[in-house]
Amino acid sequence: MESNEMFNASDFGNSTKRRLPICFCLDTSGSMLGNPIKQLNMGLSNFIASIKANDDTRSATDIAIITFGSKVEIVMPFGKIGKDSSLPEISASTTLTPIGEGILTALELLNARKEGYKDMGIKYYQPWLVVITDGAPQGPNAMQNMELAIKACNELESNDKLVIFNIGVGNSVDFDILKRLSLKREEPISVSSGDFGKLFEFLGSSSSSVVSSGMSDDALYNINTEPEGESVDVDDFFKFIEE
Amino acid sequence: MTFELPDKYNSIVVDYSIIREMGGTSLFSAFLDYLVGSGKPVYVGKNFKLLHYCVIHQADDKNYSVASSMRDFCSLLLANQQLHTIQAVGFSDLIDKVELLDSPCIVTTSRSIFIKRLFEHGRTGKAAVAILSVEGIDLYDDIADCLDNMPQVVISPLASQNKYLDASVFCNIGDTVMTGKQKPVTLVTRVSSGAEGMVFTTDNPKIVAKIYHRNVITPLRWSKLTRMVSMGIKSIGICWPQDLLFYKGIPVGYTMIMGKGKTLGNVFDGPDAIVNNFPAWKRIDIVETLIELLEKYIYLHMHDIVAGDIQLKNALLHSSNSVFLIDMDSVQVGNLPCPVGTEEFTDPALWGKNFAGFLRKLQDEDYSIAMLVFSILFCGLHPYATRNGAETLREEIIERNFPYTLDDSDEEHIPRGGYNYIWQYLPENIRKMLYSVFAKGERIEAIEWYEAVVDYKEILAGHKIDDEEAYKVFPKMDYKMTAEAVEKKPVSQPVNVSYRSPFKGADDPNVYHGGISGLGRTNPEPKPSPFKPAGSQYVPKAAGNVPTQSASNRQPDPDQDSGLFKKFKKGLFG
Numbered sequence: 001m002e003s004n005e006m007f008n009a010s011d012f013g014n015s016t017k018r019r020l021p022i023c024f025c026l027d028t029s030g031s032m033l034g035n036p037i038k039q040l041n042m043g044l045s046n047f048i049a050s051i052k053a054n055d056d057t058r059s060a061t062d063i064a065i066i067t068f069g070s071k072v073e074i075v076m077p078f079g080k081i082g083k084d085s086s087l088p089e090i091s092a093s094t095t096l097t098p099i100g101e102g103i104l105t106a107l108e109l110l111n112a113r114k115e116g117y118k119d120m121g122i123k124y125y126q127p128w129l130v131v132i133t134d135g136a137p138q139g140p141n142a143m144q145n146m147e148l149a150i151k152a153c154n155e156l157e158s159n160d161k162l163v164i165f166n167i168g169v170g171n172s173v174d175f176d177i178l179k180r181l182s183l184k185r186e187e188p189i190s191v192s193s194g195d196f197g198k199l200f201e202f203l204g205s206s207s208s209s210v211v212s213s214g215m216s217d218d219a220l221y222n223i224n225t226e227p228e229g230e231s232v233d234v235d236d237f238f239k240f241i242e243e
Numbered sequence: 244m245t246f247e248l249p250d251k252y253n254s255i256v257v258d259y260s261i262i263r264e265m266g267g268t269s270l271f272s273a274f275l276d277y278l279v280g281s282g283k284p285v286y287v288g289k290n291f292k293l294l295h296y297c298v299i300h301q302a303d304d305k306n307y308s309v310a311s312s313m314r315d316f317c318s319l320l321l322a323n324q325q326l327h328t329i330q331a332v333g334f335s336d337l338i339d340k341v342e343l344l345d346s347p348c349i350v351t352t353s354r355s356i357f358i359k360r361l362f363e364h365g366r367t368g369k370a371a372v373a374i375l376s377v378e379g380i381d382l383y384d385d386i387a388d389c390l391d392n393m394p395q396v397v398i399s400p401l402a403s404q405n406k407y408l409d410a411s412v413f414c415n416i417g418d419t420v421m422t423g424k425q426k427p428v429t430l431v432t433r434v435s436s437g438a439e440g441m442v443f444t445t446d447n448p449k450i451v452a453k454i455y456h457r458n459v460i461t462p463l464r465w466s467k468l469t470r471m472v473s474m475g476i477k478s479i480g481i482c483w484p485q486d487l488l489f490y491k492g493i494p495v496g497y498t499m500i501m502g503k504g505k506t507l508g509n510v511f512d513g514p515d516a517i518v519n520n521f522p523a524w525k526r527i528d529i530v531e532t533l534i535e536l537l538e539k540y541i542y543l544h545m546h547d548i549v550a551g552d553i554q555l556k557n558a559l560l561h562s563s564n565s566v567f568l569i570d571m572d573s574v575q576v577g578n579l580p581c582p583v584g585t586e587e588f589t590d591p592a593l594w595g596k597n598f599a600g601f602l603r604k605l606q607d608e609d610y611s612i613a614m615l616v617f618s619i620l621f622c623g624l625h626p627y628a629t630r631n632g633a634e635t636l637r638e639e640i641i642e643r644n645f646p647y648t649l650d651d652s653d654e655e656h657i658p659r660g661g662y663n664y665i666w667q668y669l670p671e672n673i674r675k676m677l678y679s680v681f682a683k684g685e686r687i688e689a690i691e692w693y694e695a696v697v698d699y700k701e702i703l704a705g706h707k708i709d710d711e712e713a714y715k716v717f718p719k720m721d722y723k724m725t726a727e728a729v730e731k732k733p734v735s736q737p738v739n740v741s742y743r744s745p746f747k748g749a750d751d752p753n754v755y756h757g758g759i760s761g762l763g764r765t766n767p768e769p770k771p772s773p774f775k776p777a778g779s780q781y782v783p784k785a786a787g788n789v790p791t792q793s794a795s796n797r798q799p800d801p802d803q804d805s806g807l808f809k810k811f812k813k814g815l816f817g
Binding site for chain 2: 016018124213236237
């Protein structure tokens with residue numbers, strides 16, 4: 001197949017920046033109803049706004065959003081962020097939690113996006129998969145699909161082809177299974193739905209660190225923000241300089 | 244004061260650093276008297292005048308005696324028919340040709356580009372080396388003697404100090420901080436905030452203040468800033484630290500000359516970004532921007548500085564002849580290393596090293612300069628951006644997977660968007676130079692790039708190519724402003740009248756430092772350069788005494804001995 005038929009060049013823009021594809025994979029099962037989903041929407045739109053406000057991230061960050069509730073839905077495909085200024089409102093309503101299917105769909109999207117970059121000759125950073133859930137896999141074949149998703153994620157991550165943010169919200173999360181999504185992250189990131197703002201701020205500043213300061217992927221697994229080295233007061237400080 | 248070299252040296256080779264560093268001193272006058280009195284032939288490389296352009300174009304007050312020293316040097320030696328040009332720009336070529344001279348002695352200074360390159364190449368040769376300083380002359384019998392016995396520069400132990408200042412003070416808008424000279428500076432508005440600190444406008448409209456966040460000032464950083472301030476660089480386009488800042492006696496930051504414009508990375512970001520920002524730009528504006536940048540980096544090299552972290556976000560662009568280097572506090576100054584850098588712009592040989600742990604060489608910088616040349620000429624594109632290439636950019640760089648060919652036989656891997664045409668329309672010598680760096684892994688010196696790009700500008704300015712496509716930013720493409728940008732910048736505005744749109748003050752959409760108003764800044768003054776007369780042509784050829792040459796078939800200057808300096812003289816006095 002002639003490859004240029006596969007990809008619509010306009011979806012990629014003509015920026016020369018190295019792209020960072022991020023796919024959000026979000027839980028919209030019934031337990032997210034009410035305040036959690038409200039917080040999620042707010043966090044997400046603040047995240048997008050901060051990406052757009054920053055010169056470095058605006059044309060470098062490439063975002064897609066997938067939800068998993070009664071079914072897996074591509075809420076926002078890649079390449080649309082610049083065109084539609086407002087995000088689609090994400091709602092929660094059902095009881096199923098097909099996490100595995102959601103992740104597998106996300107990996108497909110990310111892979112297609114990478115193929116698109118390659119075809120266009122666009123440089124890219126290894127993609128991010130951001131999984132946010134407040135429960136455990138539920139529904140027909142949910143466990144089998146989750147196992148497939150874990151296997152696929154582990155393989156990509158260990159080959160440095162994927163950065164995984166596995167994030168659990170609240171107390172009903174099956175942290176054991178969520179933890180298995182990433183081999184590199186010691187423990188899943190655990191937040192309460194009230195912390196969504198901080199979580200998205202962290203993701204925003206991390207993406208900015210990657211695209212503007214060339215922070216390494218491995219650093220994304222270490223959330224320690226303490227400065228290295230020893231703090232000294234002003235008198236000692238000048239002693240070091242004079243020595 | 245008198246000056247003398249042993250009589251056995253029959254050819255005196257003068258490095259440009261003598262003019263820049265010693266010009267105006269009594270030692271320089273004594274040296275010039277000696278040269279004229281001895282009647283011996285004096286040689287300079289072709290880089291001599293190129294370096295001089297780089298200095299003069301900075302309009303830095305501290306070089307006030309450079310122009311007159313150059314004038315004295317040239318006029319006295321030319322009148323005596325003593326001055327000759329060695330047709331070489333790069334170090335290796337130059338030293339090869341010096342070796343052919345009769346008993347040569349090279350006169351230079353201790354931290355000149357020449358000496359640094361000599362140490363980096365580690366080559367031998369019969370030429371004697373005389374190092375001039377205010378203390379006098381150090382003479383080495385030959386190059387090996389110089390390499391063995393000249394004091395070596397070692398990395399400062401401060402670089403490995405894993406300490407930072409725990410400042411207990413916090414200053415913000417309205418606060419008054421003190422300079423190292425006890426002058427008060429008031430912080431007026433906050434311009435930007437970054438990972439290291441914040442930048443404020445001050446009660447002096449030309450000066451902004453950078454105030455570091457807590458725990459950012461290390462011994463390395465502060466002693467570097469101290470040294471930078473003492474160097475007194477005041478070039479308009481280099482946002483060099485001017486004064487240290489203290490708050491309640493504790494170090495907090497420094498002042499610098501204000502830059503304006505958008506970062507290069509935001510303008511040189513593909514066709515939409517370029518066209519939306521500068522709809523009337525032609526290729527000559529791209530080339531002019533590149534010349535501005537190269538001159539500034541070369542100027543820094545002359546001061547024993549290696550920029551280190553060259554990348555598109557470390558410069559602001561206001562117009563093609565108004566460019567500002569920013570984030571200067573990270574550069575390598577003497578033996579104080581540059582602790583940062585990005586993989587994309589850094590020589591792959593340095594990847595994985597701790598940047599704070601070694602001193603970068605000019606050779607290392609050559610790679611970053613080549614990256615800069617490519618990225619600017621290709622409007623932000625990375626040389627290793629490749630269609631259907633390897634999985635990661637890292638692999639492409641290591642394998643030197645450069646998708647361009649010298650005979651244009653294979654364009655399949657060049658990214659879409661018209662970049663193949665940019666490549667096709669580049670002068671042959673620049674294509675060869677880029678190819679040698681990115682496909683073969685060779686190194687080209689900053690000054691060689693400068694020469695080639697200045698020639699490219701002359702070709703464009705002199706309209707020496709018939710094909711009109713060659714003058715477009717994107718040849719053979721027809722990029723227009725996007726609808727979004729047209730909305731912001733109504734067509735009724737004279738955006739396409741002149742490609743150097745006047746600065747419109749704080750309302751100018753190109754101004755990067757948002758929120759600054761009433762600063763009373765006006766159109767940037769034209770630089771007081773003796774080389775750029777009113778016309779846009781670059782100097783030597785504007786003088787009209789050089790046969791028309793295209794960059795693709797450059798001939799050696801047939802009038803080797805006097806040709807250059809005839810031109811030079813016109814440039815200087817004309």
